[in-house]
Amino acid sequence: DAGVIQSPRHEVTEMGQEVTLRCKPISGHDYLFWYRQTMMRGLELLIYFNNNVPIDDSGMPEDRFSAKMPNASFSTLKIQPSEPRDSAVYFCASRSGSLGDTQYFGPGTRLTVL
């Protein structure tokens, strides 16, 4: 299995631009999670999906952030417009619906907003 796949691995953009981060979960996994990691705030859960449906988006910091999961094998996290304080590493993770199953993380996207 290829694991959780994220693209791009690095993104540098200017303030005000739209940024789209992409994630392909492990095949067969029912849950998909988006996290953000910064030195100041650590690892934060932004939103998670079950069977492509958003379950809890209370961690999404502002309306500038949106996430979609159009099918079981693809999700996007979009920031529009981006701001320098959005600079962070964004992780996608997935797991099956079986109780006790392990959650696996992608390699992350390092976002820098200038």
Added chain:
Amino acid sequence: AQSVAQPEDQVNVAEGNPLTVKCTYSVSGNPYLFWYVQYPNRGLQFLLKYITGDNLVKGSYGFEAEFNKSQTSFHLKKPSALVSDSALYFCAVREIGNTPLVFGKGTRLSVIA
């Protein structure tokens, strides 16, 4: 609400010595407990988990952890540390049911040769 505490931001240990990274948790029911490791510029990698059964859980790279229900702890241990174990370690908990994992703030382990 579930929560995890990792009381040490940094743990330093000499190579060859035993290491312990501490974790305590709070949940309303029975917990699922996990340890992850993060190397620089990498994602979180699963190390081990406790779901049920034997309180001593063995995982990858020679790590183990002991579930202690009375102390609500799940400390990560290794008998002999390696320099290559230097990384950021996260403890996480999930209540039984399909709730998201809650992560601790992480403990940076530094193994000195």
